[in-house]
Amino acid sequence: MIAELGLAALWLAAALAALQMAAGFLALRDAADGALAGLIRPAAIVQGVLVTLSFAMLVWLFAVTDLSVKLVASNSHSMKPLVFKLSGTWGNHEGSMLLWVMVMGLAGALIALVERRLPERTMNATLAAQGVVSLGFYAFLLLSSNPFERLPVPATEGMGLNPLLQDIGLAFHPPTLYLGYVGLSVAFSFAVGALLTRQVTPDFARAMRPWVLGAWVLLTIGITAGSYWAYYELGWGGWWFWDPVENASLMPWLAATALLHSASVLASRDALRTWTIMLGVVAFSMSMVGTFLVRSGILTSVHAFAVDPERGTFILALLGIFIGGALLLFALRANTISEGERFALASREGALVFNNVMLSAILAIVLLGTLYPLLTEAFDVRVSVGPPYFNPVGAIFTIPMLVVMAVGPLLRWRQDRIDRIGKEIALFAALVLAALILTSLLADIALLPLLGLALGVGLAVASLMPLRRRKLARTPLATWGMVTAHFGIAVALIGMASESAFTSERLAAVEEGGSTSVGPWTVVLQGVEPVAGPNWTAIQGRVSASYDGGEPVVLTPQSRNFWAPPQQTTESALVTRWNGQLYAVVGDRSPDGRWQLRLWWKPFVTLIWYGGLLIALGGVLALVGRVLSDLRHRRLAARIADRRADREALS
Amino acid sequence: MNWRLWIPLFAFAAFLGLAAYQLTQPKDEFVESRMVGESLPYFELPPAMAGVNGIGSTDFADGEPRLLNIWASWCLPCIAEAPHLENLKRQGADIVGVAIRDRPEDVARFLAQHGNPYSRIGRDDLSEVQLAIGSSGVPETFVIDGQGVIRYQHIGDVRASDVPVLLAELEKAR
Numbered sequence: 030m031i032a033e034l035g036l037a038a039l040w041l042a043a044a045l046a047a048l049q050m051a052a053g054f055l056a057l058r059d060a061a062d063g064a065l066a067g068l069i070r071p072a073a074i075v076q077g078v079l080v081t082l083s084f085a086m087l088v089w090l091f092a093v094t095d096l097s098v099k100l101v102a103s104n105s106h107s108m109k110p111l112v113f114k115l116s117g118t119w120g121n122h123e124g125s126m127l128l129w130v131m132v133m134g135l136a137g138a139l140i141a142l143v144e145r146r147l148p149e150r151t152m153n154a155t156l157a158a159q160g161v162v163s164l165g166f167y168a169f170l171l172l173s174s175n176p177f178e179r180l181p182v183p184a185t186e187g188m189g190l191n192p193l194l195q196d197i198g199l200a201f202h203p204p205t206l207y208l209g210y211v212g213l214s215v216a217f218s219f220a221v222g223a224l225l226t227r228q229v230t231p232d233f234a235r236a237m238r239p240w241v242l243g244a245w246v247l248l249t250i251g252i253t254a255g256s257y258w259a260y261y262e263l264g265w266g267g268w269w270f271w272d273p274v275e276n277a278s279l280m281p282w283l284a285a286t287a288l289l290h291s292a293s294v295l296a297s298r299d300a301l302r303t304w305t306i307m308l309g310v311v312a313f314s315m316s317m318v319g320t321f322l323v324r325s326g327i328l329t330s331v332h333a334f335a336v337d338p339e340r341g342t343f344i345l346a347l348l349g350i351f352i353g354g355a356l357l358l359f360a361l362r363a364n365t366i367s368e369g370e371r372f373a374l375a376s377r378e379g380a381l382v383f384n385n386v387m388l389s390a391i392l393a394i395v396l397l398g399t400l401y402p403l404l405t406e407a408f409d410v411r412v413s414v415g416p417p418y419f420n421p422v423g424a425i426f427t428i429p430m431l432v433v434m435a436v437g438p439l440l441r442w443r444q445d446r447i448d449r450i451g452k453e454i455a456l457f458a459a460l461v462l463a464a465l466i467l468t469s470l471l472a473d474i475a476l477l478p479l480l481g482l483a484l485g486v487g488l489a490v491a492s493l494m495p496l497r498r499r500k501l502a503r504t505p506l507a508t509w510g511m512v513t514a515h516f517g518i519a520v521a522l523i524g525m526a527s528e529s530a531f532t533s534e535r536l537a538a539v540e541e542g543g544s545t546s547v548g549p550w551t552v553v554l555q556g557v558e559p560v561a562g563p564n565w566t567a568i569q570g571r572v573s574a575s576y577d578g579g580e581p582v583v584l585t586p587q588s589r590n591f592w593a594p595p596q597q598t599t600e601s602a603l604v605t606r607w608n609g610q611l612y613a614v615v616g617d618r619s620p621d622g623r624w625q626l627r628l629w630w631k632p633f634v635t636l637i638w639y640g641g642l643l644i645a646l647g648g649v650l651a652l653v654g655r656v657l658s659d660l661r662h663r664r665l666a667a668r669i670a671d672r673r674a675d676r677e678a679l680s
Numbered sequence: 681m682n683w684r685l686w687i688p689l690f691a692f693a694a695f696l697g698l699a700a701y702q703l704t705q706p707k708d709e710f711v712e713s714r715m716v717g718e719s720l721p722y723f724e725l726p727p728a729m730a731g732v733n734g735i736g737s738t739d740f741a742d743g744e745p746r747l748l749n750i751w752a753s754w755c756l757p758c759i760a761e762a763p764h765l766e767n768l769k770r771q772g773a774d775i776v777g778v779a780i781r782d783r784p785e786d787v788a789r790f791l792a793q794h795g796n797p798y799s800r801i802g803r804d805d806l807s808e809v810q811l812a813i814g815s816s817g818v819p820e821t822f823v824i825d826g827q828g829v830i831r832y833q834h835i836g837d838v839r840a841s842d843v844p845v846l847l848a849e850l851e852k853a854r
Contacts, residue, residue, distance in 0.1 A: 321699065342703055
């Protein structure tokens, strides 16, 4: 009954998306038709409610482990802890697609409820575009991946969830990324709506900006969390592998970062109109391309998702319709959008444009590197593209971008002189040079980490400079957001450079009671014992580690065996200090009775994720700042309108 | 008409074409050995359990083509292929086994349960021979000709439909 209710709600929501689309386009063609236009907003709102209901039904089915539903039987297990039963709802293809359309429906409902800045025609066009995108995903769900499908005979027990995914990180990492992708789909709908009515205005940028900001914050958190999850759960000691699936989440982030900055220029200076529209389309395209690459299985990745050529074909068709349609519209319409305000090269806009171009170049590099194996495989050549390509080639564009990022926010809008901020540039250059010379004298490290450290130090100071000579209490929240996010980039950069420059690794076979060392740590294997969890057993090493002869800390790395489904995972153990992390993994027992211990000392590695969180925090500050000032403007506008009405009534 | 505005659409169309083409291609996840056509490298393996003979690369140079089966008692597909190996043996194939990372008592239990199609079984504790002949997984079956040259590689478990293929390859190697 619950499953049927969910399915019915899903079909109804799809019908409303079709109504939203049809009414939107008809109202667009015939502006006088107010009756049709009046349907659009209610359709979006009710659709949001219905799809949420549908998702709630699926969560319920997973919570009670209803094994007559195919999706539950093949992805859950009655013996799983409740939190993983719930997170299992979206830990599979069908459920995650339902989560996707639910968030999309909620976003549509929210726009329909609150967005009043844009001209009604653009608003209708935007909601119509949103209807098209939603309808595509409803069709995908209902026709090829129905989450509510029943089994002819209920299963006696579920198949379980992949143990690597039975982790609290998974409960939040994919939904966060998904929310980000969907936020970009809203930006996409805005861009298409503005193209359809040719109204690319600062108001359009202001209406789109919170969605881009929100999406960008969630993508940042999603990528940061995903990187940390891979770091501690996979037991390889690395935090980024340039794997196709990682790239699939990085590319939308890069595009969203560029979009965020160009939308800012459009909102405050009415420049970069076509460029912003283009980025709006590209950002969502990257989310879709990423989803396609991940789900179709045409690229080999460490992330083995439910791979299915039929689903791949479906996503590719959706991709062709959405992105092909939008790009065609762009090619036809972009000419008729006037260029907008001009600005000098040495200006805030100039710096932002430069960084936009650099970000786009990095995006192109990542995209090319990700798709290159696909291209060569068409000619029967197997290649794998990894860090030797991505790191140096990406750095060519990242380094100039970081330099401009350090000084750009100090420039004035429209026109400025470089020599006006000569002192600040000199300070930045001096810091970078000093760090460069100092580090190369003290340690023997490779060029890229060296540059990363030096630029990170310079940028950390430079990113705070926009606050100089300002009254801090009166500084707008959005400016605080920018400063925090830029500072976060510097922090993450220092972490990455330090990790790759100073990590020490030790792989040792140690008998119980034996000791080894890594970096400044002395490590003693005190014992190895079996332990049992709710659905696994493990051997657990008791390792005591002391830093520089100090008080020892006990770590318990495990090698776990799950039985539903049978799989072995390594659970690394970490000791976090202010200046880095000790990372320990216990491996197999060798025939002579010694245990394999793998240890890393990673100085300042945590800065990578702290940096990521700071970047996200910056986004949140900017978002809150923008929304608050928007609310203030609305209240003011309402008061002015009231007063004018009073005056008219008096006269 | 500004031609530059069409660039994104054409780039996207190229991607779409490539992706569509790749979707129609069957996905080949197997890592094929580069040793096919080469002589077996030198090796000598002790018996995998009491009562059987171990193997060395020189055993293959007696003019008779053989099947070399990489397997292990801990490997589930190996159970599935056991009856088909039995069938191959009945039809005259000489099958030599290499047990990967195994224990003598487990090997004995496996053979007692699922039958023993092997004329000799070597014990490869370090996957040394497996790696040397370019096998990336368990089970795999190689056709070795009478001069000790690797002629053919079968990846994965041997199924009913593979039996005639392997017999034909053995005949070709004669």
